[in-house]
Amino acid sequence: MALPEIIEIVPLQSPVSAQITVPGSKSITNRALILAALAEGTTTLAGALWSEDTQVMTECLRTLGFSVDVAPDPAEPCNRAITVIGQNGRIPAGGTAEDPLELFVGNAGTAARFLTALVCLGSGSYRLSGVPRMHERPQQALVQALRQLGYRVETPNDRLPAVIHTDGPTNATCSVTIRESSQFASALLLCARIGEWTVELDGATANNSPYVEMTRALIDAFPKKGGVFQIEPDASGGSYFWGANWLLNQAISVSHWPTSGWQIDARFAEIAQQAGHSLPSLSREQDLGDAIMTAIALAPCSAEPVIFRDLGRLRLQECERVNALRAELARCGATVEEEGDTLTIAPAGDRLHGAEIETYDDHRMAMCFAILGLKIPGIKIKNPACVKKTFPNYFQKLAAAPSEGLGAEIRDSSGMKLEASDLFAD
Numbered sequence: 482m483a484l485p486e487i488i489e490i491v492p493l494q495s496p497v498s499a500q501i502t503v504p505g506s507k508s509i510t511n512r513a514l515i516l517a518a519l520a521e522g523t524t525t526l527a528g529a530l531w532s533e534d535t536q537v538m539t540e541c542l543r544t545l546g547f548s549v550d551v552a553p554d555p556a557e558p559c560n561r562a563i564t565v566i567g568q569n570g571r572i573p574a575g576g577t578a579e580d581p582l583e584l585f586v587g588n589a590g591t592a593a594r595f596l597t598a599l600v601c602l603g604s605g606s607y608r609l610s611g612v613p614r615m616h617e618r619p620q621q622a623l624v625q626a627l628r629q630l631g632y633r634v635e636t637p638n639d640r641l642p643a644v645i646h647t648d649g650p651t652n653a654t655c656s657v658t659i660r661e662s663s664q665f666a667s668a669l670l671l672c673a674r675i676g677e678w679t680v681e682l683d684g685a686t687a688n689n690s691p692y693v694e695m696t697r698a699l700i701d702a703f704p705k706k707g708g709v710f711q712i713e714p715d716a717s718g719g720s721y722f723w724g725a726n727w728l729l730n731q732a733i734s735v736s737h738w739p740t741s742g743w744q745i746d747a748r749f750a751e752i753a754q755q756a757g758h759s760l761p762s763l764s765r766e767q768d769l770g771d772a773i774m775t776a777i778a779l780a781p782c783s784a785e786p787v788i789f790r791d792l793g794r795l796r797l798q799e800c801e802r803v804n805a806l807r808a809e810l811a812r813c814g815a816t817v818e819e820e821g822d823t824l825t826i827a828p829a830g831d832r833l834h835g836a837e838i839e840t841y842d843d844h845r846m847a848m849c850f851a852i853l854g855l856k857i858p859g860i861k862i863k864n865p866a867c868v869k870k871t872f873p874n875y876f877q878k879l880a881a882a883p884s885e886g887l888g889a890e891i892r893d894s895s896g897m898k899l900e901a902s903d904l905f906a907d
Contacts, residue, residue, distance in 0.1 A: 483866065483907065484865050484866040484876070484903065484904065484905070484906050485865070485893040485894060485899070485903075486863065486864065486894070487837065487861055487862065487863050487864075487865075487893075487894050488861065488862050488865050488876070488891050488892065488893060488894075488899065489854070489859070489860065489861045489862075489891065489892045489893075489894075489896075490851050490854025490855060490860050490861075490862065490879070490889060490891060491854075491858075491889060491890040491891065491892060492854065492855055492856055492857065492858055493729060493731075493855050493856075493887065493888065493889055495888070496731060496732075497729065497731045497732070497733060497883050497887055497888060498731070498732040498733075498883055498884060499722075499731075499732070499733050499734075499883040499884045499885070499886060499887055499888075500733075500734050500735070500736050500884050500885075501719075501722045501733070501734070501735050501736065501878055501885070501886065501887075502556070502557050502714070502735075502736045502737070502885075503557075503714045503715055503718040503719045503722070503735055503736075503872070503878075504530045504531070504532065504557055504559040504560050504714070504715055504718060504871075504872060504874075505528045505529050505530035505557075505560050505712035505713065505714060505715060506530065506712060506713050506714065506715040506716065506717075506739075506744060507530050507532065507534050507535060507591070507715060507717075507871045508591065508692065508695065508715075508717075508744065509695070509699065509712050509713055509743065509744075510526065510529045510530040510535045510538075510563075510712050511534065511535060511538050511589075511591040511592060511595060512591070512595070512667065512671060512695070512696060512699050513526050513529070513699065513703065513710055513712060514526070514529075514535070514538050514539065514542060514549075514563070514565065515538075515595050515599055515671045515672070516671060516699065516700065516703045517563075517565035517567055517703075517710070518542055518545075518547050518565055518567055518568065518599070519567060519568075519569075519570055519599075519602075519671075519672070519674075519675055520565075520567030520569070520703070520704065520705050520706065520707055521567055521569040521705060521706045521707065522566075522567055522704075522706045522707025522708075523564060523565070523566050523567065523707045524564070524565050524567060524703075524704060524707050524708060524709070524710060525562055525563070525564045525708075525709045525710070526562070526563045526564075526565070526710050526712055527554075527562055527709055527710065527711045527712065528554060528556070528557070528560050528562075528711055528712040528713070528714075529554075529560060529561050529562065529563045529712045530559065530560060530561075530712065530715065530871065531551070531554075531559055531560060531561040531873075532559060532869060532870060532871045532872065532873055533587060533589070533869045533870045533871070533873075534587070534589040534591065534592065534870055534871055537585070537586055537587045537589045537592045538589065538591070538592045538595075538596070539551065539563065540585075541584045541585070541586065541592060541596055542565070544574070544582065544583070544584060545572055545573060545574050545582070545584070545599075545600070545603070546572070546573025546574035547565060547566065547568065547573065548565070548566040549563060549564070549565050549566075550563070550564040550565075551563050551564075552564070558874055559872065559873050559874050560712075567707060570602060570650075570674075570675035571602075571603075572599070572600065572602050572603030572604070574603075575600075575603045575604050575605025575606065575607065575647075576605050576606045576607060576608075577605060577606055578606050578646060580606075581605075581606035581607055581608040581644050582600075582605065582606065582607045582608070583608050583610070584596055584600070584607060584608065584609045584610075585610055585611065586609055586610070586611040586615060586641070587611050587612055587615065588611055588612045588614050588615045588799060588842075588870070589611070589615075589870075590615075590618060590662065590664055590798065591664060593609065593611055593615055593618070593620070593641060594620070594623055594662070594664040594665060594667070594668040595664070595667070595668045595671060596609060597609055597620070597623055597624075597627070597643070597645065597668060598623070598627070598668035598669055598671065598672045598676075599668075599671075599672055600645055600647065601627060601630070601632050601645060601647045601649075601672065601676060602647070602649060602650065602672055602675050602676055603647055603649065604647065604648060604649055605646075605647070606644060606645065606646045606647075607644070607645045607647075608642060608643070608644045608645075609641055609642060609643055609645070610641055610642035611641055611642075614799065614800070614842070615641055616640055616641050616642065617640070618640070618641075618797060618798070619640070619661040619662055619797055620636075620639060620640045620641055620643070621639035621640065621661075622657050622658045622659070622660070622661060622662075622665045623657065623664075623665040623668055623669070624636060624639045624643065625639070625657075626655040626656065626657040626665065626669060626680075627645070627655070629653070629654070629655035629656065630651050630653045630654075630655045630676070630678055631651040631653050632645060632646070632647050632651070633645070633646040633647075634646075650675060650676045650677045650678075651676065651677065651678070652677040652678075653677075653678060653679070654678070654679040654680075654681065655669065655678060655679070655680060655681065656681040656682075656683050657669060657680065657681070657682060657683060658682075658683040658684055658687070659682065659683075659684065659687050659690055659693065660684065661794065661797055662794065662797065663690045663691075663692040663693050664692070666680065666682055666687065666690070666693050666696070667692060667693060667695075667696040670693070670696050670697065670700065671696060671700065674700075691745035691770065692745070692770065694743075695743045695744065695745075698741075698742075698743050699743070713737075713739040713741060713743065713744065714735065714736070714737050714738070714739060715744075715871070715872070716738075716739055716744040716745075716746035716747040716749065716772065717744075717746045717770065717771045717772050717845075717871075718848075718871065718872050718875075719735040719738065719746075719749070719750070720746055720749040720750075720753075720772035720775040721775055721848050721849070721851075721852050721875075722734070722735050722878075722887075723735060723749050723750045723753040723754070723775075724749075724753060724775045724776070724778075724779050724849075724852050725852050725855055725887065726753060726754075727753040727754075727756055727760075727779065728779055728782055728852065728853075728855065728856050729855060729856060733887065734750075735750070738750055744770075745768075745769060745770045746769055746770045746771060746772035748768065748769060749769060749772045749775065749776075752768070752769070752776070756783075758783070758784040759783045759784045759785040759787075760776055760779065760780055760783040760787045761787070762787055762788040762789070762790070763776055763787075763788075763789055763790070764789075764790045764791045765789070765790070765791045765792050765793075765794060765795065766790075766791040767791070771845060773789060773792075773795075774795070774802065774806065774845050774846075774849050775848075775849050775852070776789070777789055777806050777810075777824060777826065777849070778806065778810070778849035778850055778852065778853055779849075779852065779853060780810075780815075780826035781810060781813070781814075781815035781816075781826055781827070781828065781829035781833050782828075782829070782833070782853075782856065783826075783828055784828060785828065786825060786826065786827050786828065787825070787826050788823060788824070788825050789823065789824045789825075789826070790822070790823050791822060791823075792822045792823065792824060793822040796822075798843075799841070799842065799843040799844065799845070799870070800841035800842065800843040800846070801841075802843065802845070802846070803819065803822065803824065804819075805839070805841050805843065805846055806824070806846075806849075807819050807824060808839070809836070809838050809839060809846065809850060810826065812836040812837075812838070812839075813829075813833055813834060813835070813836045813838075813853070813857065813860070814829055814832045814833050814834045814836075815827070815829045815832075815833060816829065833857050834857065834858075834859060835854075835857055835858050835859015835860050835861065836859065836860065836861070837861045837863060838850040838860065838861065838862050838863060839863055840862060840863055840864050840865070840867055842864060842867050843867060844867050844868045844869070844870040844871050844872065846867075847862050847864070847865050847867050847868050847875075848868055848872065848875055850862060851865075851875075851876070851879060855879075855887065855889060861894075865906065866906040866907075867906070868906045869906035869907060873905055873906045873907060874904075874905055874906075875906070876891060876904040876905075876906070877901050877904045877905060879891065879904075880899070880901060880904055881901065891904060
């Protein structure tokens with residue numbers, strides 16, 4: 482049974498002690514899929530996330546001619562063991578100028594950017610397209626860098642849909658800015674060795690971007706001749722449960738919390754545990770990645786005003802997230818000031834109340850506000866199935882009995898309690 486169009490999160494009534502498992506990191510899984518395809522030999526990605534974004538990447542690799550086997554992971558229902566037979570830099574399939582090979586990337590930014598670079602290693606023509614929102618998201622910096630490397634990219638506005646014509650590696654140099662997305666640099670770096678590309682990052686702080694550092698660390702650590710590569714749990718997904726721990730002052734934690742330093746959002750656990758009654762002011766560029774949205778959604782419950790800075794990139798993702806967060810918090814009674822790319826959120830106290838939350842087809846909007854609903858009565862989430870993008874069993878985790886879940890009651894629009902089988906997003 483599919484998730485209803487709207488669900489209500491009922492505040493927890495009893496103390497909770499829980500240790501939650503979360504699926505694998507989307508950022509690491511999709512990077513590892515590219516590296517496995519380029520490797521020499523067969524690689525198994527253990528603990529890989531199996532969600533809309535990684536399924537899109539897997540299907541595109543199969544369309545490109547790669548053999549990709551997907552097996553269940555008994556430890557986590559939304560993980561898989563994904564085995565890829567690498568082609569040592571060769572892209573098996575390609576289309577012609579008259580009939581390009583079609584790749585559909587949905588609204589997966591990592592798939593859109595990484596595959597745009599990957600197909601340049603092939604021979605022939607490739608057309609990449611996605612959902613309408615993906616066609617609005619930035620791609621220009623990557624397109625310009627690929628043109629510097631000698632590839633012909635046809636697109637009317639330097640966004641998707643785009644057709645790429647290639648004869649393979651070019652032994653050339655490009656410069657790329659990550660002002661709008663670090664994924665542009667990551668896409669090029671993942672393919673640079675095979676493409677014989679020299680990739681220069683434009684901007685004084687570009688080389689210190691946490692997601693670029695993640696990409697470089699994965700390239701160094703990845704078994705280039707095949708083997709087994711373990712995917713870490715997703716720190717962004719885990720932030721919701723650490724956020725619940727802070728909000729409710731309960732004994733809630735996340736199992737196997739990453740310690741590699743690859744995921745900037747792994748810092749969320751320490752931030753939440755040390756926050757006391759007041760969340761700290763945070764920067765999207767320096768302190769957290771996507772998990773800053775979790776802190777923003779919970780900030781009205783802080784004892785002091787909280788300032789969130791450097792939020793510009795949030796405007797260019799699955800939705801215009803800065804406006805969305807401000808609007809939905811205001812709908813719940815919070816006072817939010819927006820100035821440039823900064824949000825200042827005042828303590829709401831007893832003024833905070835329930836509301837029907839627009840999710841804008843954005844998985845993180847749904848997950849953030851669901852956590853707020855664990856404390857504030859009347860929080861209803863529209864289109865909850867959008868969590869399938871990165872965390873299909875998220876609402877099952879909220880509802881499962883402790884210690885595997887939080888034991889939350891989740892209802893449909895008629896007020897009927899939903900069972901676990903009703904809460905999977907597919």
